[in-house]
Amino acid sequence: MMKRKRLLPQERKKEIKKAAARIFKEKGFSATTMEDVIAESGLSTGGVYHYYKNTADILYDIMMMGNEHRNEVIMEFLSANSNLSKKDIIVELLTDKILDRNEYKSLYAMFLLECKKNEKYRKLYERLRKDTCENYKKPAEKLGIDVLKLFDSPEFEMFMNGTILAIEYLDNGSVLSQKRQLIREFITCFVDKHLI
Numbered sequence: 001m002m003k004r005k006r007l008l009p010q011e012r013k014k015e016i017k018k019a020a021a022r023i024f025k026e027k028g029f030s031a032t033t034m035e036d037v038i039a040e041s042g043l044s045t046g047g048v049y050h051y052y053k054n055t056a057d058i059l060y061d062i063m064m065m066g067n068e069h070r071n072e073v074i075m076e077f078l079s080a081n082s083n084l085s086k087k088d089i090i091v092e093l094l095t096d097k098i099l100d101r102n103e104y105k106s107l108y109a110m111f112l113l114e115c116k117k118n119e120k121y122r123k124l125y126e127r128l129r130k131d132t133c134e135n136y137k138k139p140a141e142k143l144g145i146d147v148l149k150l151f152d153s154p155e156f157e158m159f160m161n162g163t164i165l166a167i168e169y170l171d172n173g174s175v176l177s178q179k180r181q182l183i184r185e186f187i188t189c190f191v192d193k194h195l196i
Contacts, residue, residue, distance in 0.1 A: 013051050016041050017065065020058040024107060029059060029114045029121065056124055063111065063128050066104030067135045070097060074139040086143055087191055094187045095180060098163050109168035112161055156190050 019041035023032045032055050038048045052058045074093055081089060114121045163183070 009051070012043075012047070013061070016043065016048055016051055017058060017062050020055065021062055021103075021107060024055075024059070024062075024110065029055065029110065030118060056120060059107075059111065060124060060128065062104065062107060064131065064135070066102070066108060067132050069102060069104060070100075071135055071139060073100070074136070078139060078142055087188075089143060090191050091184055091187050094160075094191075095184050098160060098183060099167070099180065105164065106168055109165050112165055153190070153194055156194070159186065159190070 016037065020032070020037045023036045023040050027036065034048065034052075034055060037052075037055065037058065038045055041048060052061075073096070077093060077096070078089065081092070084092070111121065111125070115125045
């Protein structure tokens with residue numbers, strides 16, 4: 001029998017999250033069990049439970065990885081576009097957030113749908129919302145905006161999440177990507193009213 005390579009805790013957690021993401025996409029969050037994740041990861045039961053007690057904890061970490069990805073995109077954009085006005089930067093970043101096709105987006109869309117049916121996921125959504133706000137404070141401070149104004153707007157949250165769901169489930173991104181200017185205009189109206 002071949003012995004598994006010893007990995008650092010961060011690398012082991014990454015393996016578990018990748019395995020869970022594959023199962024989540026295949027079965028959905030509610031139907032995925034820890035046994036499914038263990039089987040998909042190829043790790044021992046104790047090895048997985050050492051890092052995660054349940055699938056909601058794994059899902060939380062995956063969603064936070066998505067936030068970290070978005071934060072990196074924001075910081076790169078800010079470095080490359082310091083010549084733009086604050087308003088233009090905000091509008092571009094929010095437009096990109098909606099239209100970005102990354103590995104986390106489909107899981108996030110699935111998660112939004114699960115929140116409608118499952119109280120556990122609604123609570124997780126509120127926790128993620130709070131932690132997302134914390135995650136974006138650094139780039140928001142660099143821009144000189146109050147990030148809470150952005151994340152505390154139910155109207156904008158509905159617009160963002162609704163558009164993400166539409167892209168993921170109805171359009172596959174092609175029509176809305178072609179209508180980038182329209183999305184910019186919606187976001188510009190919000191920014192003018194609430195942030196600037």
